[in-house]
Amino acid sequence: MQEIALAPQTSDLAFLDSNQSRKVHYNLSPAELIETALARKEGFLTSTGAFMADTGTFTGRSPKDRFIVMDHKTRDSVWWGDINIPFDPEKFEALYAKMKSFLADKELFVRDAFAGADPNHRLNLKIVNTLAWHNLFCHNMFLRPNEDEKAQFNADFTIICAPDFQADPATDGTRSANFAILNLSKRIILIGGTGYAGEMKKGIFSVLNFILPHDKQILSMHCSANVGKDGDAAIFFGLSGTGKTTLSADPNRNLIGDDEHAWTEHGVFNFEGGCYAKVIDLSREKEPEIWDAIRFGAVVENTRFKPNTREVDYSNKSVTENTRTAYPITHIDHAIIPSIAGIxxxxxxxxxxxxxxxxxxxxxxxxxxxxxxxxxxxxxxxxxxxxxxxxxxxxxxxxxxxxxxxxxxxxxxxxxxxxxxxxxxxxxxxxxxxxxxxxxxxxxxxxxxxxxxxxxxxxxxxxxxxxxxxxxxxxxxxxxxxxxxxxxxxxxxxxxxxxxxxxxxxxxxxxxxxxxxxxxxxxxxxxxxxxxxxxxxxxx
Missing domain, CATH: 3.90.228.20 (Phosphoenolpyruvate Carboxykinase; domain 3)
Structure with missing residues (x-):
């Protein structure tokens, strides 16, 4: 096995049950991931230095193909229905085994990351990708451990995302070839058949929406948050089209985060290390902070270039209206680091x-x-x-x-x-x-x-x-x-x-x-x- 950027604890992929030779890249930098993704023809570099990629057939989440394993931990606690669809534990084990077999000879991109800016309540994540740009997305969206933290890293939760692996609904228990399955007992998320990177981000959000309220009595929230110069935090809830991003991006206040937070006895903290923003019809006049954040290291999804240029045409809806960008929160000038504030x-x-x-x-x-x-x-x-x-x-x-x-x-x-x-x-x-x-x-x-x-x-x-x-x-x-x-x-x-x-x-x-x-x-x-x-x- 060839190991790149290897750290002592991060190299443990025993959970994949394979001794076959393969190339594994550990915790590559954004520059290394972009170079690798370009060499593998996963996308293009834009005029601002952002990496442009397509997500394939799926340009958004597939809610009907998202499952939670029903077992002793979840049977009486999860709100089962059209949103939380139960999945059989034995079917999960069989599908997991097939997925591990599929990955045995694949080039992999592995990343250690945190979910949760508050060290007392964060999850340590091990992320395994078959696409370099997906690993770049995770570098941007999750929190980034320093070198000392990587050297002592032990994962609490694992994400395995392989868009090129497809399930067989007839034998695997899925609805279709694509799937996202959360196993809260084994602490694993399996994602296959879809290249939409947001499935990883939202999968961990769903995990935290279970663990924090259920196990710790901490309120998890789908919201943006900012804080004033006097330390007064504010939270903004709102569905698409309500102005949540615009109104929380106040130049007189500092951004805590734009999407996922928790409220503890001490205050508010961001789950993420980045922002995942819609870019349809984006302009510097309308959203200057998002516009300026789309630079080297950022990702843009399902966008298209203006003819004969490498300039992104944000008005182009030929692929989807759900065009997006993912960038580290450090690309926002008035973001606070760490992303924690008071009550x-x-x-x-x-x-x-x-x-x-x-x-x-x-x-x-x-x-x-x-x-x-x-x-x-x-x-x-x-x-x-x-x-x-x-x-x-x-x-x-x-x-x-x-x-x-x-x-x-x-x-x-x-x-x-x-x-x-x-x-x-x-x-x-x-x-x-x-x-x-x-x-x-x-x-x-x-x-x-x-x-x-x-x-x-x-x-x-x-x-x-x-x-x-x-x-x-x-x-x-x-x-x-x-x-x-x-x-x-x-x-x-x-x-x-x-x-x-x-x-x-x-x-x-x-x-x-x-x-x-x-x-x-x-x-x-x-x-x-x-x-x-x-x-x-x-x-x-």
Missing amino acids: PKNIFFLTADAFGVMPPISKLNKNQAMYHFISGYTAKVAGTEMGITEPKLTFSACFGAAFLPLHPSVYAKLLGQKMEQHDTHVWLVNTGWTGGAYGVGQRMKLSHTRAMISAALNGSLAKVAFQKHPVFGFEVPLTCPNVPHNILNPRDTWADPNLYDQKAVELGKAFEQNFEKFKDLTAEEILRGAPFHSSGNEEI
Whole structure:
């Protein structure tokens, strides 16, 4: 076996059960990985020095092909269903054996990495890739041990990712040839048949979403986070299109991280060592920090060049609209290292309400915060049919349902406990429409949204007078610094206030209908935060 960049503990690949000769690369630098990937024709170098690669057939995650092994550890704890699909332990062992046999003569790229900036709660990862650029992606996205840490490294969890290995559904128990299988007892993630690198990142996120709340009573979160000059941390939850990346990238605050965090008794820490951002229609004017971060060492996925150049055409959607970049967090000038901050004083639930019902900002009590956290609401514009556009309701529990192994109420209960313990404010911010639904009203101005978030962060918004929303019961401010008072109550922005009342009731009923699937395992205090609930307005 040929070993490159070998460190004492990192060379142990005994779990692959093979003595056959093969080339194994350990902890290569970004430059070495890029050189190797280019030599293997895995992609191209762009004009900024970033490495461009295609992910193949799959340009995003494949949720129906993601499984969790059902065994003594998971049988009674995992929230089984369409998101967490059970996989037979014996089938896992058989598939694992086939995968190890497949890898016996393959060139491998192995990396030691951390998940979790807090040393008290991080996972030590051993990552095995068959693609050099996948190993570069993992170098960017996970935390990077120093040389002393590598010399003493022992893995807690292993990822084996081989896009060129395909399962046989007839014998292997998978749904198709591609798969991502989490075994929480054996601490292994197997990924095959897909070149989408995000499966590795989200696989470990799902693992932490099990271990931290289940084993340690620590709240794991799908959110971005930043911190002010005075150490005041803030958290931003929001689904795609709500402005989470834009609003958390405040030049007056330092970035903790853009996607995955945990909240301990001491504060917030980032799971990752990098950022994985969408780049469709990216420009320096719209997202200067992301634009400048895409330089040597970064990866861009499924993008295309402008004709006869090596300049990326970010408007090109010929492969997918889910074009992405992965870069180390150190490529962001105002990122804090290590990515740890204190107790969050403010939390923002971002929604792009295309129905024009939600206020531009409102304050939630504990019950409402837990309820809306489980709901994870936004709305998307569905497109045009016969000249008519209609918004589409979207609910994703805890703003990240696809990555939650446990019932959403587990995470919501932890959120409520944290709010109560630390007197943390939770704000619901509508970055969507006002004055009517999409097609009638207009999009909320970014400058107004920024002003409202600034007022919440500096404490001035908490001191103004509020009124209760008649359907949702949360507190709507009557005034806000640097924001026109006539936009704060959405009913006042509609030409027909009675039509607003009708739409608000309709949206409230949609929340109730969505929540039916959670009710059986949800505490009464959370249900008191529902729309139309008379006691939902009680303060903590």
